[in-house]
Amino acid sequence: MANVTQVIHKYLRHNKKFPLVFCPGCGHGIVLGSLVRSVDALNIPQDKVVVVAGIGCSGRIAAYVDFNTVHATHGRALTLATGIKMSNPELTVIAVMGDGDAFSIGGNHFIHAARRNVGVTALVLNNFIYGMTGGQCSSTTPFGAYSHTSPFGQLEKSFDIVDMARASGANGVFRESVFHAKRLDALLQKALSRPGFNLVEALTPCFTQYGRNNKFKTPVDMFSWLKKYAVPIEKYEKLENKDGYIPTGVFVEKEEPGLEARYAAMRDSLRAGKGGAA
Amino acid sequence: MTRKKKGKTKVTVYPAWCKGCGICAAFCPAKVLEMGPDGKARAVREEDCVNCGFCELHCPDFAISVEPADPEKNGKSAEDESPAEESALPAREHAGENQPG
Amino acid sequence: MSAPAKKKRKLMFALGNEAVAEGALIAGCSFFAGYPITPSTEIMEIMAKRLPQTEDGVFLQMEDEIASMGACIGASLAGRKAMTATSGPGFSLMQEQIGYACMTETPLVLVNVMRGGASTGLPTNPGQGDVQQARWGAHGDHPIIVLSAGDVPECLTMTVTAFNFAEKYRTPVILLLDEVTAHTREKIEIPAPDEFQIFNRLVPSMPPEWYKPYEETVRGVPPMPPIGSGYRFHVTGLIHDKLGFPTSRPDEVKGLNERLFRKIDRFFHDIQLVDRYETEDCDHLVIAYGSVARSAKLAVRQARERGVKAGLLTLRTLFPFPRIHVEPLLRHCSKILVPELNMGQISREVKRVNNGRVQVRTINRVDGQIITPSQILKEIS
Numbered sequence: 001m002a003n004v005t006q007v008i009h010k011y012l013r014h015n016k017k018f019p020l021v022f023c024p025g026c027g028h029g030i031v032l033g034s035l036v037r038s039v040d041a042l043n044i045p046q047d048k049v050v051v052v053a054g055i056g057c058s059g060r061i062a063a064y065v066d067f068n069t070v071h072a073t074h075g076r077a078l079t080l081a082t083g084i085k086m087s088n089p090e091l092t093v094i095a096v097m098g099d100g101d102a103f104s105i106g107g108n109h110f111i112h113a114a115r116r117n118v119g120v121t122a123l124v125l126n127n128f129i130y131g132m133t134g135g136q137c138s139s140t141t142p143f144g145a146y147s148h149t150s151p152f153g154q155l156e157k158s159f160d161i162v163d164m165a166r167a168s169g170a171n172g173v174f175r176e177s178v179f180h181a182k183r184l185d186a187l188l189q190k191a192l193s194r195p196g197f198n199l200v201e202a203l204t205p206c207f208t209q210y211g212r213n214n215k216f217k218t219p220v221d222m223f224s225w226l227k228k229y230a231v232p233i234e235k236y237e238k239l240e241n242k243d244g245y246i247p248t249g250v251f252v253e254k255e256e257p258g259l260e261a262r263y264a265a266m267r268d269s270l271r272a273g274k275g276g277a278a
Numbered sequence: 279m280t281r282k283k284k285g286k287t288k289v290t291v292y293p294a295w296c297k298g299c300g301i302c303a304a305f306c307p308a309k310v311l312e313m314g315p316d317g318k319a320r321a322v323r324e325e326d327c328v329n330c331g332f333c334e335l336h337c338p339d340f341a342i343s344v345e346p347a348d349p350e351k352n353g354k355s356a357e358d359e360s361p362a363e364e365s366a367l368p369a370r371e372h373a374g375e376n377q378p379g
Numbered sequence: 380m381s382a383p384a385k386k387k388r389k390l391m392f393a394l395g396n397e398a399v400a401e402g403a404l405i406a407g408c409s410f411f412a413g414y415p416i417t418p419s420t421e422i423m424e425i426m427a428k429r430l431p432q433t434e435d436g437v438f439l440q441m442e443d444e445i446a447s448m449g450a451c452i453g454a455s456l457a458g459r460k461a462m463t464a465t466s467g468p469g470f471s472l473m474q475e476q477i478g479y480a481c482m483t484e485t486p487l488v489l490v491n492v493m494r495g496g497a498s499t500g501l502p503t504n505p506g507q508g509d510v511q512q513a514r515w516g517a518h519g520d521h522p523i524i525v526l527s528a529g530d531v532p533e534c535l536t537m538t539v540t541a542f543n544f545a546e547k548y549r550t551p552v553i554l555l556l557d558e559v560t561a562h563t564r565e566k567i568e569i570p571a572p573d574e575f576q577i578f579n580r581l582v583p584s585m586p587p588e589w590y591k592p593y594e595e596t597v598r599g600v601p602p603m604p605p606i607g608s609g610y611r612f613h614v615t616g617l618i619h620d621k622l623g624f625p626t627s628r629p630d631e632v633k634g635l636n637e638r639l640f641r642k643i644d645r646f647f648h649d650i651q652l653v654d655r656y657e658t659e660d661c662d663h664l665v666i667a668y669g670s671v672a673r674s675a676k677l678a679v680r681q682a683r684e685r686g687v688k689a690g691l692l693t694l695r696t697l698f699p700f701p702r703i704h705v706e707p708l709l710r711h712c713s714k715i716l717v718p719e720l721n722m723g724q725i726s727r728e729v730k731r732v733n734n735g736r737v738q739v740r741t742i743n744r745v746d747g748q749i750i751t752p753s754q755i756l757k758e759i760s
Contacts, residue, residue, distance in 0.1 A: 013613075015622070015624075016624070046611060047607060047608070047609050047611060048607055050606055050607070052453075062613065062615075063613055063615070063624060063625065066611060067611060068606045068607060068611050068612070069611075069612075069613045069614065070453075070456065070606075070613075070614040070615075071613065071614065071615035071616065071617065072449070072479070072616070073449075073475055073476065073479050073616055076445060076446070076449045076475075076476065078449075079441070079445065079446040079447075079448075079449025079450050079452075079453065080449045080450070080452055080453035080456070081453060082439070082441075082446075082449070082450050082453060083410070083412065083439075083449065083450035083451060083452060083453020083454040083455075083456075083457065083461070084453040084454070084456060084457045084606060085453075086410070086437045086439060086450070086453075086454065087410060087437060087453065087454040087457035087458065087459045088457045088458070088605070088606070088607050090607065091457070091606065091607045108442050108443065108446075109442065109445075109446055109449075112441070112442040112446070263431070263437060266431055267431050267432075267433075267434075267435075267436070270431055270432050271432070271434075
C-alpha cells in the first residue's frame with residue numbers, strides 16, 4: 001500500500017489551498033483520490049488528460065488536479081467534453097459531475113452523450129442532494145428522504161443512474177460506493193481504458209446536507225450505511241429482501257467503437273472516394 | 279487485505295489536512311488510529327498496524343500516509359512531511375459560487 | 380501586386396446561408412455543432428456534408444442549442460475554429476454559454492439568422508429583433524462583438540471577418556443575418572482562400588511552466604494553447620486570477636473585468652466596420668444594416684436623382700456600436716433616418732450618440748415584411 005498518498009500529492013496543484021474545500025466526511029475527496037490513482041495506474045500522461053467538471057461540489061474537483069481542467073457551466077460538462085473529444089480523440093476526457101448536474105439540469109445532455117457513444121468517461125458523484133446550495137432535493141434523492149425543499153419527505157421518485165445510462169445505450173456502465181475505494185479504482189481504470197461512452201457512478205455520502213436531515217448521526221454512520229447496503233450485483237441478485245440495498249459493479253460492458261472513431265473512419269472513407277459511413 | 283505481519287509500517291497523519299471526520303478511526307481493523315482531543319486523527323497503536331491501507335485510501339483529505347517503517351529514515355517527524363505550510367497561501371478557491379449541484 | 384490576375388474564382392448562385400458556410404470553410408472552420416432551426420438550417424446541412432470531406436473537420440448535430448454551444452466551446456478550447464448557427468429561440472438558449480465563452484475568452488462564431496417576432500414568432504419571415512439581445516443577452520457585464528451582413532457576398536466576407544475577430548480578440552462573435560438575407564439567392568464569386576487575410580489565435584511560445592493563461596498582455600489578449608499541447612491550466616466561468624483559478628480578491632476581480640472590456644475597447648478602429656455611400660456631403664443620412672441597407676441604398680440613389688442630398692451609412696459592426704463613424708457625420712447632416720425591422724433597437728444607439736444634436740426619425744416595420752426602397756424614399760425626399 002505504499003505511496004498511495006504520495007502519488008496523489010504528486011498530481012495535486014500545489015498552489016491551491018489545502019485541505020480540500022469539501023466538508024468533513026464528504027466522499028468527494030475519495031473519488032478525487034481514485035481518479036488520480038486510476039490515471040497514474042494507467043500511465044496516461046497528465047497533458048493528455050482533460051477533466052471537465054460541472055457546477056456544484058463535484059465541480060471543485062477540477063481545480064485541484066494538475067491535468068487540463070475545465071470548470072463548465074451547470075449541467076453542460078458533457079457538451080464541452082463532447083466537443084473536446086471529437087476535436088482531439090487522442091485525449092482522455094473525463095466529465096466529473098454531480099447528480100443534480102448530470103441528471104437534473106444536464107439530463108438531456110447525459111442521455112444523448114450515452115446514445116452518441118462519444119468516447120468520454122462520465123464520473124457521476126451521486127450524493128443524493130444539492131450540496132453546494134445548501135441541501136435541496138435532487139433527481140436522485142430517494143423517495144421519502146428529507147431535504148430543505150422536501151421538508152416533509154420527498155414525494156417524487158428518483159432516477160436510477162445506472163438504468164438511465166443502460167437504457168440510453170452507454171458502452172460501459174459501472175457503479176461503486178466510496179467505501180469500497182479499491183473496487184472503485186478498478187472500475188474507473190476499466191472505464192478509462194475502454195472505447196465509447198462509459199459511466200461510473202460513485203456513491204458518495206454528503207453528511208452535512210443529506211445525512212443530518214436523514215437520521216445519520218455522524219459521517220461514519222453514512223459510511224457504515226454504504227458498507228452494508230452497497231453490495232456487488234452478484235450478491236444483490238441473491239438477496240431475499242432487496243429493500244434499501246444498492247447493487248454495485250459492472251452493469252454493461254459493450255465494445256462498440258466511440259463516435260470519434262466512427263467519424264474518423266467516415267472521413268477516411270470519404271477521402272478515399274468510397275462514399276459515406278460504413 | 280491479506281494478513282501481514284504487524285508493526286512493519288509507519289502511519290503518518292498530517293494534522294493540517296485532517297478534518298476529523300473519523301472515518302479512519304472507525305474502520306481501522308486493528309484500532310491503530312484514534313481521534314485525539316484536538317478532534318484530529320492520530321496513530322496511537324502503530325505497532326498493531328496490519329498495513330491494510332484502508333485509512334490511506336479512504337481519507338477524503340489525503341491526510342494519512344502508510345509507509346514501510348524504515349528505521350534509518352525514522353529521524354523524520356510527521357511535521358516535516360506535513361504540507362501544512364501550503365495552507366498559508368492566500369485563499370483562492372472560496373470565490374462566491376451559489377449554483378446547485 | 381505582381382501576381383498574375385488569373386486566379387480562378389468559382390461562380391455560385393448561392394443563398395446567404397450557403398455563402399456563410401463557404402466563408403466559414405475559407406476562414407478555417409473545422410468544427411460545427413448545431414441544432415436544426417428555420418431559417419438557419421441550410422448552414423448546418425452544408426457543414427454536415429462539407430466538413431467530413433476535409434482533413435479533420437467535425438460536424439455534430441446536438442440535442443439542443445445549449446449543447447451546440449457547449450460542443451463549440453469544447454472544440455475551440457481544443458484548438459479548433461468552431462461555429463454554430465441558429466435563429467431566435469435557439470439564440471435565447473445559447474445565452475448562458477455565450478457568457479461562458481466571454482468569461483473564458485473562447486473564440487467562436489455564432490450565426491443568428493433573425494426571424495420576425497418574439498418567441499416562436501414568424502419562423503419564415505425576416506426580423507431584426509435580436510439586436511439588443513445579441514449585445515446584452517448573456518447575464519453580467521461582458522464585452523461582445525456583433526456583426527451583420529446584408530447581401531450574399533457580404534455573408535461570405537463577414538463570416539471570414541467574424542472568425543478573424545474571434546481569433547484575434549479571443550471572444551465569441553455573433554453574426555446577425557435576417558431571414559431575407561439568408562434566403563436570397565444571388566450570383567457570387569467565391570474568392571480563392573488566399574485572397575483573404577486569415578487570422579489564427581496566438582499560441583504561447585514560452586515554456587509551459589512560465590505560461591499564465593490569463594495574463595495581461597500588450598493587446599490585452601493572452602495567448603491560448605490548445606488543450607493537450609503541454610500547457611495545463613484551469614478554465615472556469617468563475618471570476619479568475621491570472622492562473623485561471625477562482626478568486627474574489629477585489630483587485631483581481633477588477634483586473635479581469637476591466638481587461639475583458641479593454642481588449643475590445645482598445646481596438647474600436649479595427650472592429651467597427653461601416654460602409655459609406657454618398658455620405659461626404661449628405662444632409663439627410665440613413666443608417667441601416669442587414670437587408671434594410673439594400674433597400675436604403677436604392678432609396679438614397681433615387682433621392683440623389685431627385686436632388687436630395689441623401690447618404691447611407693451601412694453598419695457592418697453593430698456592437699461595439701461604431702460611434703467613431705457616426706459622430707463626424709452629425710456635423711453636416713440635419714436629419715437621420717434609421718429604418719429597421721424592429722421597434723427601434725439600433726435607433727436607440729444612434730439617439731444616444733446623437734445626444735439631441737440633429738433630428739432622428741425611424742421606420743419600424745414589424746409586420747414580417749421587408750422595408751422597401753419606396754418606403755424609405757418617401758421619408759427622405
